[in-house]
Amino acid sequence: MTTPRTRELYLTMAAAGIPRSSVELVRSAQEAGWNVTVLCTPDGTRFHDLEAIEDLTGEPVRVAYRAPGTGKSLPPPDALLACPFTFNSVNKFANGIADNFVVSLMCEMAGYGVPMLVVPNVGPQLARHPAFSASLATLGRMGVDVFFDADAPQGERLPSWERVIERLGRLGAGEAGAG
Template sequence: MDGRRILYVIVCGAGPAPQVDRLVRSAHGRGWGVCVVPTPAAVDFVDVAMLEALTGYPVHSRYRRPGESGRLPKADAIIVAPATYNTINKWTHGIADNYALGLLAELVPLGVRTAVLPFVNSALAANPVFMRSIGELRAMGVRVLFGPGEFEPHPPGTGGTRLDAYPWESVLDAVEGCG
């Protein structure tokens, strides 16, 4: 578009997703061009038209068909936020059954700096599979903002009370500090 660094924001279907424009606006203020990629579950959470107008890029939630236009520019960095239990576990187990997971499966091994900000409840976070997945992401060089001193899980059924406190700026700081 205009030579700016390009940030892919992968949005999952969790409570803070409708507020992803906060992250986009903040990233623009720091000189990033932003491409938003919602998971299939997140499509109903976000305002696609508003995000396309705000970013100047198409919002892709599925693979393009042969001959279809709308290719995204090359990513310099990736943020996955809010990251769900499902997406984190699928990603670390090599499941790329949607466009967002396909991008992560491809771009992270290529060294594209990546930061993740989970939004999960404490019951899901206590699952040993999830904790192994967090460890796997960190072993891959992904900056995961999760645990004491970072963003902690919320008690089941209380996620709605944490939406305004979701630290969009922290995940942007983290991806800028990666690499």
């Protein structure tokens, strides 16, 4: 009898305020059977409890490229979850502006065909900006699943972690889609 292989998840986080702890998101993903590697934008480090996340995962949160010959490589991912993701990071990713480690890695993983779920946390004013809707359309054409309801009330735009993890579990199964 062989033990099932643990699914590898890259969780990328940006500088978005969230009503629930990102630590709880990591824990929810782990409880769903994912081994979680967390990566964060430089500005995002001020928005998330990196020390608690590192305690939970047993690994440092990656914020920058590692120098050649130092540290260990990341395990290859089965999926990537970008949550929470900002207006800025969504637009950068969609347009290939890889000016930080997280967005650069996401662009590379898109090239590998890694299934991705992007969960923006964007207010109504920014959600109405034409660049944002164009970026969401670009991500859809790239095969990225975007979990965002622009018509939801402000306090309900970010889905519950349970809904995020449920949707993540459907990636690659042909069930996820825009909205």
